[in-house]
Amino acid sequence: MTSSDPTASPGRWHALHTLLADIDSQIESLYTDRGIEGVRPRFAYPLIRLAHAGPLTIRELAESLERSHSAMSQTIAAMRREGLVASEPGADARTRRITLTDRGRALIPFLEAEWRATEAAIAELDDEAPHPLSAAVTELENALARRPMRERILLHLDGLLPAVGPEAPSTTTRP
The missing domain is CATH 1.10.10.10 (Winged helix-like DNA-binding domain superfamily/Winged helix DNA-binding domain)
Structure with a gap:
């Protein structure tokens, strides 16, 4: 790896x-x-x-x-x-x-x-609890309504993965 x-x-x-x-x-x-x-x-x-x-x-x-x-x-x-x-x-x-x-x-x-x-x-x-979980969940739901989790993940994913798919450069070599 x-x-x-x-x-x-x-x-x-x-x-x-x-x-x-x-x-x-x-x-x-x-x-x-x-x-x-x-x-x-x-x-x-x-x-x-x-x-x-x-x-x-x-x-x-x-x-x-x-x-x-x-x-x-x-x-x-x-x-x-x-x-x-x-x-x-x-x-x-x-x-x-x-x-x-x-x-x-x-x-x-x-x-x-x-x-x-x-x-x-x-x-x-x-x-x-000093910080009720129900309040934290509501705050997280509000934050995700402003910017969904998928969008947040994609922001961090850029640059972490090699390109894949039809436009990606080939990683195999041919004789």
Whole structure:
């Protein structure tokens, strides 16, 4: 390699990712303490939405939760493996509607209570911090509205990459 590994030292976002993973792990431990196996915190949002909105396609569910279709498809597959959701034929041959199974439906009261308790705990934590994360997120959203992340990355990317594509000079030699 001609450069040093940029992933060798944690970046500025590493601590936030680690914090969020730790919080998810602690929430998941609440599930297992209550005898709920195979349920991940990321399942709560779509399960609760399905309980309130009825059968939805993956696309409808993803849009309602502001998630990508791909991410929601992966989450649905994981929930299906755990027996939390099933699918039924949709309006046409290409669509399937996702429904809660009896097991998924039975978890909704706990998941809703856990959601509300987690929101209260996060509000308490946010209020306890000298620099609330919610305020920082709002400030970052405002900054990104002024200049999107893509534009910021491109500004720093110029000069860091060798030219690639059809106009790039050839790096191969021919005999």
